[in-house]
Amino acid sequence: MSYSSKTPAIVGVLALCRIGFERECSSELERWFGERGADGYVKFEKLGGQVIWFGQAKQFPKTSELIFARQVVKLISKTPVYFDNKDRITPILSALEGQSYSAIYFDNTDTNDGNSMADLFHRLQKPLLSAAGKANILNREASQRAHLVFIDGTAAWLGISEPGETLKWPMGIPRLKMPQDAPSRSTLKLAEAFAYFMDKEEQTEWLREGLTAVDLGACPGGWTYQLVKHGLQVIAIDNGAMNEKIMETGQVEHIKADGFVYRPPRPVHWLVCDMVEKPARVAQLMADWLADGDAQRAMFNLKLPMKTRLDEVEYCREIIEERLKQAGKKIERLQFRQLYHDREEVTVYLIVK
Ligand SMILES: C[S@@+](CC[C@H](N)C(=O)[O-])C[C@H]1O[C@@H](n2cnc3c(N)ncnc32)[C@H](O)[C@@H]1O
Structure with missing residues (x-):
């Protein structure tokens, strides 16, 4: 099978945000695309910690261009990848197939559901990367990275990004250690x-x-x-x-x-x-x-x-x-x-x- 390095068609973007700030994040996305003449619409759930903009555009925002988005990835499908408890790898691989990626990142929303994914990520990461390597999906030379943004244990959005478009921290969250002698958490x-x-x-x-x-x-x-x-x-x-x-x-x-x-x-x-x-x-x-x-x-x-x-x-x-x-x-x-x-x-x- 041959693999193309061509960027797949982008159908929109997914932005992760602080829970409760979906409206601000969605207004910002609408405004960003609107200013560039791109047609589209936003979708979000209150307290869902994420916003999706579907539409056609020539340009897409970098995370750092937005105030309320923690991380922005470009979506290559209008529906998430669905899987079941028994086999998550096969459906994910078939969604990734036909492209090469320099890395596969796992992301989640900052909600209770999203944050309960840690165990699953731990179990899934190694076998998925190994299978993706064997299938020639992982390739260090590729410029794009794949992002699997898990909704829960049964579905994940598949996004892509280029270096510089997302923040360097997973999900845009820096893991800073609270200094022992600091006077306050601030x-x-x-x-x-x-x-x-x-x-x-x-x-x-x-x-x-x-x-x-x-x-x-x-x-x-x-x-x-x-x-x-x-x-x-x-x-x-x-x-x-x-x-x-x-x-x-x-x-x-x-x-x-x-x-x-x-x-x-x-x-x-x-x-x-x-x-x-x-x-x-x-x-x-x-x-x-x-x-x-x-x-x-x-x-x-x-x-x-x-x-x-x-x-x-x-x-x-x-x-x-x-x-x-x-x-x-x-x-x-x-x-x-x-x-x-x-x-x-x-x-x-x-x-x-
Ligand atoms: C959120 S706390 C600051 C916390 C601080 N940045 C830290 O990291 O420990 C806000 C502080 O602003 C102070 N403050 C509020 N209004 C003020 C004013 N008009 N002049 C000076 N301090 C003021 C309050 O006394 C309070 O200590």
């Missing part, structure tokens, strides 16, 4: 933000000794901890109490002040902010700091309202763009992302020239 949010938004080179240049930061809404110190760990000097602004151990590092100055009023005596390299406030108010504050030259780059959280969450993000984007334009500042980067460790919120990375 520390993982900033750790993930650094890992997601910044490559190694940028981290080496911008997260190091000799640099300074202001952390607004810092207590008890989870975000400050990340900055301190990288060697920065931090001014922590909050009326609350800072973790004692972090104060002992000598890298932190804690000032009890209102984060909406405080400004540093001289410009700092970083502004970070995790204050629980109206998103538009935080966006305005961040833009004001950068417009005034008090910081060059900001990483911050926007706590989203229950409804109109995507609209709120867009509104915040407009506030930031407008303010910086008024100030004659050029935006080098403005990225929004709902990280894995973000709940009802998104993280923003903003840099001005």
Whole structure:
């Protein structure tokens, strides 16, 4: 049998998202395709943790182009692959047949059903890869990868991706270990933000000794901890109490002040902010700091309202763009992302020239 390396016809995309954010994810997909003149429709179940867009398009979004999608794969069939408990390998192989893939990834939704797949993945992975290798379906030279997105133990969507289109973490979820000595679990949010938004080179240049930061809404110190760990000097602004151990590092100055009023005596390299406030108010504050030259780059959280969450993000984007334009500042980067460790919120990375 001969195998073609031609990309199969794409019938849509499947996006994994945080449970409860299907509507935002689907609106984003509709908008992305709509802006490119592609016709299609979305399908999702409330709390299903995934959204499917079916349609015809010439281009498809990379995961990093969307805010609420954790991982996006291109679908090559309008129906899932169905199998039973006795034999999952034969139907999967026959769905993969005729193409070659450099890898076969197993994905699942972040729902209870999806997360109960771990045992099955463990049992299925080796025999499936071995059978796919024998059938010439696996080929290191191939550029495309296959993704089996399991709905449950009896069905999986078959998707494909090229390197760079998906995030480097399986299902877009980075496995970060909670540092034992961190003052709060929130520390993982900033750790993930650094890992997601910044490559190694940028981290080496911008997260190091000799640099300074202001952390607004810092207590008890989870975000400050990340900055301190990288060697920065931090001014922590909050009326609350800072973790004692972090104060002992000598890298932190804690000032009890209102984060909406405080400004540093001289410009700092970083502004970070995790204050629980109206998103538009935080966006305005961040833009004001950068417009005034008090910081060059900001990483911050926007706590989203229950409804109109995507609209709120867009509104915040407009506030930031407008303010910086008024100030004659050029935006080098403005990225929004709902990280894995973000709940009802998104993280923003903003840099001005
Ligand atoms: C979600 S917590 C921050 C957690 C922190 N990032 C961490 O990792 O430990 C929000 C903090 O913002 C502070 N906060 C809220 N409004 C503030 C304001 N106007 N000025 C300063 N701090 C404020 C609260 O006191 C609270 O400690």
